[in-house]
Amino acid sequence: RCLANQNAHVLNAFITPLPRAGQWLDRVREADRRSEQGKPISAVDGRLISIKDNICTRDLPTTCASGILDKFTSPFNATVVDQLEAAGAVIAGKTNLDEFGMGSHSVYSRFGAVKNSRRDGDGQDLSAGGSSGGSAVAVAANQCYAALGTDTGGSVRLPAAYTGTVGFKPSYGLLSRWGVVAYANSLDTVGILGRDTSSVRDVFSILNQHDARDPTNVSSFSRSRILSHLQTPQLAARLTSSPLRIGVPLEYNIKELTPSVRRAWLLSLAHLQEQGHTIHPVSLPTTKHALSAYYVLAPAEASSNLAKYDGVRYGTRAEGPDSDGQPDGYLYASTRGNGFGAEVQRRILLGTFSLSADAMDNYFIQAQRVRRLVQQDFNAVFTATHPLAAADAPETARSGTADVDVIVCPTAPSPPPRLSDVSADSSPLDAYVNDVFTVPASLAGLPAISVPVTVAESEQNPHAAEVAGIQVIGQYGDDELVMKVGELLE
Numbered sequence: 508r509c510l511a512n513q514n515a516h517v518l519n520a521f522i523t524p525l526p527r528a529g530q531w532l533d534r535v536r537e538a539d540r541r542s543e544q545g546k547p548i549s550a551v552d553g554r555l556i557s558i559k560d561n562i563c564t565r566d567l568p569t570t571c572a573s574g575i576l577d578k579f580t581s582p583f584n585a586t587v588v589d590q591l592e593a594a595g596a597v598i599a600g601k602t603n604l605d606e607f608g609m610g611s612h613s614v615y616s617r618f619g620a621v622k623n624s625r626r627d628g629d630g631q632d633l634s635a636g637g638s639s640g641g642s643a644v645a646v647a648a649n650q651c652y653a654a655l656g657t658d659t660g661g662s663v664r665l666p667a668a669y670t671g672t673v674g675f676k677p678s679y680g681l682l683s684r685w686g687v688v689a690y691a692n693s694l695d696t697v698g699i700l701g702r703d704t705s706s707v708r709d710v711f712s713i714l715n716q717h718d719a720r721d722p723t724n725v726s727s728f729s730r731s732r733i734l735s736h737l738q739t740p741q742l743a744a745r746l747t748s749s750p751l752r753i754g755v756p757l758e759y760n761i762k763e764l765t766p767s768v769r770r771a772w773l774l775s776l777a778h779l780q781e782q783g784h785t786i787h788p789v790s791l792p793t794t795k796h797a798l799s800a801y802y803v804l805a806p807a808e809a810s811s812n813l814a815k816y817d818g819v820r821y822g823t824r825a826e827g828p829d830s831d832g833q834p835d836g837y838l839y840a841s842t843r844g845n846g847f848g849a850e851v852q853r854r855i856l857l858g859t860f861s862l863s864a865d866a867m868d869n870y871f872i873q874a875q876r877v878r879r880l881v882q883q884d885f886n887a888v889f890t891a892t893h894p895l896a897a898a899d900a901p902e903t904a905r906s907g908t909a910d911v912d913v914i915v916c917p918t919a920p921s922p923p924p925r926l927s928d929v930s931a932d933s934s935p936l937d938a939y940v941n942d943v944f945t946v947p948a949s950l951a952g953l954p955a956i957s958v959p960v961t962v963a964e965s966e967q968n969p970h971a972a973e974v975a976g977i978q979v980i981g982q983y984g985d986d987e988l989v990m991k992v993g994e995l996l997e
């Protein structure tokens with residue numbers, strides 16, 4: 508069932524690990540009894556599931572890996588935590604992350620960097636990916652059955668690719684964000700990490716329900732619209748037997764792709780073709796602008812979301828006098844200056860700048876336009892239309908020949924870098940470029956999964972099998988199809 512082993516400590520995957528003894532053991536025993544009687548509550552009854560430390564839990568602290576929340580315990584559980592517990596799952600501890608979810612290597616943490624459970628050929632520590640690096644490593648190192656992360660621009664998929672696990676970002680709005688600490692609301696999703704697609708599906712089916720407490724959660728009415736939209740004979744057949752049309756986005760074939768990643772991509776396509784599916788080149792021309800748009804929009808929303816950490820209402824307050832005898836704003840400035848790490852401060856400054864009167868039109872508004880173009884690019888290539896598009900919305904221009912069911916592409920351009928090369932003081936831009944293939948699906952709110960694909964041999968090291976993350980992206984609401992194709996690639 509996966510019980511915490513000593514590795515947890517060495518890899519720094521957990522901020523708050525599960526206590527060695529505790530009530531949770533009774534819950535596991537009760538679940539065992541239920542399963543002996545053939546009456547488990549659900550597929551995850553009695554299973555250990557780790558939770559990223561930006562998702563609120565009543566029984567364990569929620570730090571967001573930040574100094575500003577290092578003594579915070581939420582008075583309530585996030586809806587996703589309640590749903591898992593109601594299904595019999597046991598929370599296996601709170602996992603390490605980049606502070607507030609901002610980062611790509613899980614190094615910007617008040618509690619130190621997460622280490623990948625694999626090392627490179629020279630025995631050097633590797634990046635676990637971020638920001639849900641702790642959740643991915645907890646799964647990869649067998650500390651739990653599955654883990655929850657959050658994915659705003661790739662934070663579940665990138666760690667999955669780097670650790671050889673499966674990471675799924677559902678369609679925006681399907682899983683509740685109530686009790687999930689906001690980074691960039693219009694992009695934030697709860698994501699799931701597991702060792703295979705079937706465990707991810709088990710967890711997804713428990714969480715995929717309407718929650719009235721999250722205003723951006725898809726309503727029951729829209730959920731039934733999505734389902735009926737996907738039940739036309741042509742679309743429904745894709746989940747059973749009919750051959751799929753697989754899109755290969757030409758713009759993703761960039762020169763920075765390392766040979767092992769390119770090989771994993773080609774192998775995946777060949778594998779799908781052998782199973783009778785057909786491969787079609789597609790064009791997503793706005794891809795090259797997506798990353799810049801994301802890094803304008805996400806910090807803008809973050810700067811607004813993080814304004815509430817003022818040392819008065821939430822979190823840790825800086826020591827020292829209030830404004831008494833000090834310049835105005837002393838308490839606020841010193842609380843935030845001490846509480847937030849360098850990357851979070853950088854994002855707040857970036858976001859505040861792009862929302863300021865002089866910069867708004869050139870940055871924020873332009874980035875919103877790019878976001879719309881990214882969405883249109885995807886709508887132009889998928890056979891299924893967007894199920895929630897307004898009936899009177901203009902039909903997007905279609906290329907006709909390129910209509911595809913899903914898109915298959917790498918999750919990241921390269922394998923995990925060494926931790927020593929991505930330390931908290933290396934160039935932030937180097938970290939941002941790892942998200943180049945994950946942010947487009949985030950900007951469009953689409954479901955996407957990263958699955959590990961093994962490349963038999965590497966040129967440098969013919970005895971070591973290399974693993975690269977391959978990503979499957981589908982139309983909004985096509986989550987089941989995305990998981991199905993992920994499973995075909997496993």
Ligand code: GLN
Nearest residue numbers: 608609610659660661662
């Ligand atoms: N690396 C991206 C960022 O720093 C994505 C983070 C995420 O998805 N939470 O914003």
